[in-house]
Amino acid sequence: MYPQNKQRQTANVTPAQLGIIVALVFIIGFVLGNQITNIQAQTNVTLPPEFQPLQEAYNTIQDQYIEDVAIDVLVDGAITGMVEALDDQFSAYMPPEIYQDFNISMSGDMEGIGATITTDDETGEMYIVDVLPNTPAEAAGVQPGDVFVAVNGESVEDWDQTQLVTNVRGPAGTVVNITFRRGDDLIELSITRDRFEIPNVEYEVLEDDIGYISMYDFSERSRAQLDEALNILDVNNLNGLIFDLRGNPGGLLTSAIEIGSAFIEEGPILYERFSDGSEITFSADGSYAGIEVPIVVLVNQGSASASELIAGALQDTGVATIIGDVTFGKGSVQTVLGLSNGGGLRITVARWLTPNRNSIDGKGVVPDIRVPIPEDFDYQRDGDIQLQAAVEFLSQTEAAID
């Protein structure tokens, strides 16, 4: 049996999931380099003289603008504008209220209702893509496809996704009232928020004794969960392993190196190259998991950043066969800095190269066996054709070994 009946069919790319994948790539789709640093004590910071026009503009606004404007609003705007001027989609300023949420989501625990959302490109409507198991959203009967109409009596019409998320999330035990449109009906749900774990690693044994592990992001807990899955599956007594990184948008660089080290015994996993031309080599850290069976890594367009780093490293070192579709193509490393106002700045600090010194930026990792999803693909009818290809490949490999 393929894992078609699992509660979360993250292993399968359906059109709806492509939506969330795109959303996720922008929300957490980056390799975080250095761990988050926070500026605390202030040394006397001064701006270079080139910033005088900004100060002049500030003075002009305070002097002449018809309304009183809170200075924090202007500062947030100025930082946002300065970072936007980099014209880099992976660099962003997070105002204090957003940065708090960001910290929460990187820790792997979240308080909220337990649903993932995306925005319809054409209509601008925001709707539920996935309801996580054992969460308040599931208990309240929220369903994929439900369109947000109002939150706590306020219309969401003019909100963006970040505003929606900010309003829906909240401390465990508090209640949020959400009006959804489902088909032609308006449905009002009162949902009590709770703390839940963001699911990360799932695993099972497929037909022909092939092990299957999927990973949804690269967080601090990922390696421990991977090790647990490998142990419980008893992977070396199986006929092969499928490591599913489809839809995985990335995460922490440290986590990616830990994951890479599970598969690669020694040698470089990646090189980081900085703006001044200097390079850092990140090699396997010696925590090799000793997997002896053939390995397939499944990827698709939603595999970004740290996922591509792993796929690229396993491909270059010949450790695994990559099956699926060409990956997202994000070969840069970001770092996050906490600012003294409680906001945070994420900027691109380096490009990374695979062990063979290839940059996949803008290109993606090309699988050894390409299984693109055809345009007329119907998941219900056709099943997970990429997973099927992986199983077939491993079954043949096994036959050849026998």
Place this chain on the structure above:
Amino acid sequence: MKQLKRNIILGVMAVNIFLAGMLFGTQLSMSQAQEQAQITLPPEAQAAFEPLFQAYNMIDSQYVSDVEIDVLVDGAIRGMVEALDDPYSNYVDPEFFPFVNNDLSGEIEGIGVVITETEDGNEIEIVNVLEGTPAEAAGLQPGDVFVIVNGENVYGLTYLELAARVRGRAGTTVNITMRRGQELIDFVVERARIEIPNVEYEILEGDIGYISMAQFSSLSRQQVDEALAAIHIDTLNGLIFDLRGNPGGYLSAAVQIGGLFLEEGTLLIEDFGDGTTEEFIIRDQQVFQVDQNGNETLYMSDVTPLNVDIPIVVLVDEFSASASELVAGAWQDNGVVTLIGNTTFGKGTVQTQSQLINGGGIRLTIARWLTPNGNWISEQGITPDILVTLPDNYDIEQYGDIQLKAALEYLMQETVEME
């Protein structure tokens, strides 16, 4: 004849609030700023700006590519002005600021199209191609959407930023890729000096004079005076002054035009939001500003009235904005004209424009203006004395200009009664 002219005005008006829909107060120069050798933030703001300094230092030391500091400064100023969340306040960077400033001079160097932002605000489309301009010769059409200008993707630019990129010295060329339907079309357009149509006039049936004004520029009052002389206003039975589709312009021009039909009284009250106000009062052909404490200063002299005793109708519509509403409100409150047409746009704020030391400029909303009776017309507009609205999808070429007809009928009756 009349229809053709109306079409042009309709085109210009669609630009309304966007291209020139500002009421400009005083023009501030850079002198004030330059006198200070070192511009600094007030002490209370310095701590609040520390996160910006931190962010800059981090970008400077760690960002993967080299970035010009000017690009970061422009971005920061733009972001700060956008944070005001006011559609009438914006920043234009030094490269383009020299070109945005001349909408209201009556002449620009460009290609001769009237533009507007699309509904989502991310794209700019052509609403009108002026006759006899390079744009017409090149084959640009209303509805064409700007995609690329001189190699730069213009998605997300404001109308000001786009206009600044399209404009340039006469004789130079601009490469533009437009989207028309599903097609992308490349144009190479040679820029030229474009005269923006402003005042037009004629004599209508029943010896009624007609003058239309497309915007409030520094030349407007002089052009209107010339038009009044050309139609021999002193020999006519009435006057229709058409401000339909007029999106506004300079405050000083509004005061000059306002004094045409108002000999004595209040023109407007400027309210700066901090308790200070300036009332603009006209008497003896002079305009005075009187502040909230009653202090009076001379604003403008030689503001001559029409001095002809005939009934006057002012035509307005939903695209009459800003300075148009200012004069319509002043005349209505003082009872010197009859307003006919549709309720006006409803823009009751004054902007000013300042050049910064880097050569860029910011436009800021600095005040509300109130009508002489103290009404703020923002969003609600001015309701005409005689409301004549066009039905939805009204075809003016087929059915005629019913607002103009109503004005004529009204003046004929007035004339009969007077006789």
